[in-house]
Amino acid sequence: xxxxxxxxxxxxxxxGTYMILRPNLIRLAMGFGLYSNATNLLLxxxxxxxxxxxxPFVGKDPQSAVGLMDPLPPDIILTAIVISFAVGxxxxxxxxxxxxxxxxxxxxxxxxEDEHDADDESTLVDATHGVPAMxxxxxxxxxxxxxx
Amino acid sequence: MNSLILxxxxxxxxxxxxxxxxxxxxxxxxxxxxxxxxxxMWLVWLLLYVDAHGIQAVVIGGWMAPWGxxxxxxxxxxxxxxxxxxxxxxxxxxxxxxxxxxQQKYFFYPLMQITLLGVNWAFITGDLFNLFVAYEVMLLGxxxxxxxxxxxxxxxxxxxYVAINSIGSTxxxxxxxxxxxxxxxxxxxxxxxxxAALTGERSGLVTAAxxxxxxxxxxxxxxxxxxxxxxxxxxxVPAGVIGYIAGLLTKVGVYSLLRxxxxxxxxxxxxxxxxxxxxxxxxxxxxxxxxxxCQWETRRLLSWHIISQVGYMVMGIGLAGSPDPxxxxxxxAGTILHVVHNIIVKSCLFLVGGAGERITxxxxxxxxxxxxxxxxxxxGLFLVAALSLAGMPPFSGFLSKFVLTQAGLAGGNxxxxxxxxxxxxxxxxxxxxxxxxTYWRARCREHPLAAYRPLLAPVAVLVVLSVLMGVxxxxxxxxxxxxxxxxxxxxxxxxxxxxxxxxxxxxxxxxPGVAVAQAGEAAR
Numbered sequence: 190x191x192x193x194x195x196x197x198x199x200x201x202x203x204x205g206t207y208m209i210l211r212p213n214l215i216r217l218a219m220g221f222g223l224y225s226n227a228t229n230l231l232l233x234x235x236x237x238x239x240x241x242x243x244x245p246f247v248g249k250d251p252q253s254a255v256g257l258m259d260p261l262p263p264d265i266i267l268t269a270i271v272i273s274f275a276v277g278x279x280x281x282x283x284x285x286x287x288x289x290x291x292x293x294x295x296x297x298x299x300x301x302e303d304e305h306d307a308d309d310e311s312t313l314v315d316a317t318h319g320v321p322a323m324x325x326x327x328x329x330x331x332x333x334x335x336x337x
Numbered sequence: 338m339n340s341l342i343l344x345x346x347x348x349x350x351x352x353x354x355x356x357x358x359x360x361x362x363x364x365x366x367x368x369x370x371x372x373x374x375x376x377x378m379w380l381v382w383l384l385l386y387v388d389a390h391g392i393q394a395v396v397i398g399g400w401m402a403p404w405g406x407x408x409x410x411x412x413x414x415x416x417x418x419x420x421x422x423x424x425x426x427x428x429x430x431x432x433x434x435x436x437x438x439x440q441q442k443y444f445f446y447p448l449m450q451i452t453l454l455g456v457n458w459a460f461i462t463g464d465l466f467n468l469f470v471a472y473e474v475m476l477l478g479x480x481x482x483x484x485x486x487x488x489x490x491x492x493x494x495x496x497x498y499v500a501i502n503s504i505g506s507t508x509x510x511x512x513x514x515x516x517x518x519x520x521x522x523x524x525x526x527x528x529x530x531x532x533a534a535l536t537g538e539r540s541g542l543v544t545a546a547x548x549x550x551x552x553x554x555x556x557x558x559x560x561x562x563x564x565x566x567x568x569x570x571x572x573x574v575p576a577g578v579i580g581y582i583a584g585l586l587t588k589v590g591v592y593s594l595l596r597x598x599x600x601x602x603x604x605x606x607x608x609x610x611x612x613x614x615x616x617x618x619x620x621x622x623x624x625x626x627x628x629x630x631c632q633w634e635t636r637r638l639l640s641w642h643i644i645s646q647v648g649y650m651v652m653g654i655g656l657a658g659s660p661d662p663x664x665x666x667x668x669x670a671g672t673i674l675h676v677v678h679n680i681i682v683k684s685c686l687f688l689v690g691g692a693g694e695r696i697t698x699x700x701x702x703x704x705x706x707x708x709x710x711x712x713x714x715x716x717g718l719f720l721v722a723a724l725s726l727a728g729m730p731p732f733s734g735f736l737s738k739f740v741l742t743q744a745g746l747a748g749g750n751x752x753x754x755x756x757x758x759x760x761x762x763x764x765x766x767x768x769x770x771x772x773x774x775t776y777w778r779a780r781c782r783e784h785p786l787a788a789y790r791p792l793l794a795p796v797a798v799l800v801v802l803s804v805l806m807g808v809x810x811x812x813x814x815x816x817x818x819x820x821x822x823x824x825x826x827x828x829x830x831x832x833x834x835x836x837x838x839x840x841x842x843x844x845x846x847x848x849p850g851v852a853v854a855q856a857g858e859a860a861r
Binding site for chain 2: 209214217221224225228231232235261262265268269272273275276279280283284286287290291296299300
């Protein structure tokens with residue numbers, strides 16, 4: 190069973206790598222999905238999956254470990270699936286936000302310099318807050334300072 | 338010791354409560370600071386307790402250690418936990434004055450607490466796969482913190498950060514799988530015992546899997562070929578938080594390298610890993626400092642310096658592969674000191690930079706100036722932190738670099754030591770550049786002079802810590818040496834986690850899954 194699994198894993202990794210390297214944000218997100226699936230297949234193979242192997246403690250001789258799958262890799266896979274689901278959802282959202290911000294899904298056409306880098310003082314914008322750096326901060330201690 | 342779960346439980350519960358309190362801005366800030374402060378004090382007690390009474394461990398869910406997940410507080414983990422919690426508290430006090438209500442509305446403090454949770458988890462876990470989960474929690478928190486506010490450069494750079502870390506996560510799971518298939522365990526104590534007995538083919542397989550882990554942790558720590566995401570991503574992080582992210586997240590990668598390559602992978606062919614680490618460290622140091630020299634923006638310059646400082650730590654981990662145990666111990670102690678020193682000083686420099694930005698309204702060196710006459714206090718704090726980073730004698734940087742250089746010379750690695758000393762000089766050069774442009778020269782334009790004075794207090798605490806670390810060199814070095822000792826010789830770690838009756842199985846004792854299934858097929 191290892192040879193077909195290895196072939197499937199190789200194809201998935203190769204496709205994933207190809208998609209990640211394409212200049213397209215959605216393909217990037219999908220490429221990571223393929224990566225995580227390939228990894229899960231790898232873990233199944235490590236767990237000793239064969240055509241005859243079964244889940245532990247089910248329908249076999251309870252005294253013998255022969256022909257059973259190692260239960261730990263499936264456990265790892267479950268955790269990895271949950272995490273890759275969360276990260277995948279986040280990646281899609283960020284891709285969509287980048288598309289909304291810049292009107293393109295081609296990472297090569299995104300600006301490389303931050304907007305505030307080249308600008309002069311009149312349009313100086315704090316890159317991190319998105320508010321003009323000159324604006325008084327609405328903070329309690331600022332009020333006290335003005336009174337003084 | 339069931340209370341070892343507190344470093345996870347406290348930030349987690351605080352994050353939940355803070356998320357529910359959304360809208361009560363002052364209460365939220367106060368609660369976040371209080372919870373972190375309490376946790377820090379408890380962790381300091383834990384460090385003293387562990388230093389006096391030895392390593393503490395707890396298995397989660399009551400499953401015995403090689404199968405269940407163990408949380409282990411050894412001296413290294415405690416040192417890292419105390420540094421992380423202290424920094425977290427100080428940064429949260431600093432953000433009291435820099436965070437905007439808009440950022441708080443988008444769950445700034447809950448995200449910060451989740452990142453703290455992930456970092457603490459990574460330090461205290463005693464299981465390789467659990468370390469992966471900790472990394473993901475930490476990364477999800479930091480993705481959120483990077484994007485809080487949601488300006489265009491932030492979202493764009495976060496995408497880069499998410500993408501490169503997703504590749505890292507994939508490799509991490511693959512490496513865990515391969516190690517499990519070869520060695521048959523993921524528990525760190527068990528791994529330490531089993532890899533030490535490995536020879537021949539399997540030893541090579543473990544070295545191959547450990548190289549995957551080197552890529553994963555190297556990516557997080559931004560070592561040589563995997564550095565380029567860092568100087569792009571870090572400058573967009575909101576002011577204040579950058580102090581935490583820049584100070585700590587790369588150090589979690591360094592900690593994992595230290596834990597895995599010094600304690601876990603001690604198989605026959607592990608000398609290859611030490612050589613690889615030494616080779617990478619030299620390039621990391623020089624590339625980082627050369628990258629910093631040509632920058633004209635404070636945050637970008639300091640971000641490149643993170644890379645060059647990580648080079649020193651990786652050098653220490655590479656030197657730890659030396660056959661002479663005394664050199665190895667010295668190198669690990671130097672690495673631990675440098676990690677702690679760097680957590681303090683690097684975030685201090687970023688926080689000072691944030692205050693300077695409020696005074697001058699710019700991050701560009703060429704448009705800042707005259708801060709020395711406007712705020713001599715800030716200039717003084719910067720001077721101490723900068724000299725400490727460059728490794729000038731009375732401060733913490735001198736101590737750690739001295740120990741590392743000594744280990745390098747004792748091990749006969751003259752090339753990498755030369756690179757380290759050269760990097761020190763060049764660091765001094767770029768710190769001088771910041772000093773000349775931002776502080777010393779006359780004002781070059783009108784400054785907005787946003788209020789900055791309260792920001793000096795948390796920065797001053799960090800500077801005092803750095804000076805104390807340099808002045809009280811002997812007790813600090815003693816603690817680091819004891820931590821290094823239990824890392825290079827993990828007998829105590831193994832005994833505490835696996836119990837005194839644990840006997841190391843022989844190489845063919847417990848076969849991993851593939852072999853079991855194949856044996857089954859063959860029998861049929």
